[in-house]
Amino acid sequence: MVGWRVILYGMGGIEHINNLLLERKDKFDNVIWVTVSTESNKINLQDKIARVLSLNISNCDDEIVRAAKLLAGFETKKRYVLILDDLWESCSLKEVGIPEPTRQNGCKLVVTTRSLDVCLGMSCKAIPMRLLSEDEALNLFLDVTQDRILLSSTKFDEIVNVVVQECAGLPLAVVTIAGSLKAVVDINEWEIALEDLRECTKGSASDQIFEKLKLFTIG
Known part of the structure; x- marks a missing residue:
């Protein structure tokens, strides 16, 4: 949903x-x-x-x-x-x-x-339109992907945590990015998504929401 x-x-x-x-x-x-x-x-x-x-x-x-x-x-x-x-x-x-x-x-x-x-x-x-703690962001990310087995795989463990950190506690970014990566099993695609995220982590929190959603919400 x-x-x-x-x-x-x-x-x-x-x-x-x-x-x-x-x-x-x-x-x-x-x-x-x-x-x-x-x-x-x-x-x-x-x-x-x-x-x-x-x-x-x-x-x-x-x-x-x-x-x-x-x-x-x-x-x-x-x-x-x-x-x-x-x-x-x-x-x-x-x-x-x-x-x-x-x-x-x-x-x-x-x-x-x-x-x-x-x-x-x-x-x-x-x-909610507020910043999440690291634990809240990770739990929300895993809840959206509905696949906690990601963290049991060493190749995904690190990149999942880094992707969540790059979301900077922005709930909309967490939800939309998790949704876009939900069915992705190729770690190379995760790495590309991570690089895209790193390109739009400047400015205020609201600016970050705007830029991150531009990448992942519509498509």
Whole structure:
């Protein structure tokens, strides 16, 4: 799920993520950005998404029918990234009419929120916008890769730890880089990723998030 359905919460750094996705919109057929804000009940959310999709569902009161029309609208967008910006309440993607993003359909969902409750309500891993300790970063990295056997191999042991250190405690960098390396068994590819990381570890923490995600989030 991580990498295809991502929820970010916290007060800072959100603008960088949205700007990044818009900057790299050439990687998708469509970038669909919906600013949700305080009016986040199901009907209002459906209306806001419909407007962005150029659909008219205002005359329909049946939530199931409205959701079906939104699903049909998303199908015409092919490979897209959907940004639900500033979501205040959790929601069911199916009930709203948002297709589940998967590797197969090549779509991504990014939700930004200031509330941890939203993350928990949508059954997704919460990615806080704060720096992690070395142990937290390593545990998160291994949790995302779902392959703790990496550390039992001497050839991966050192490079995994160095890659995590280069993430500089940035949770988004840890999650996205771990996701991109999850199925990689060639240590040469890990070494290339490490060199790329070392090229973008300058500047402030938010700048580092921006540069690291530019390498690994979109692709």
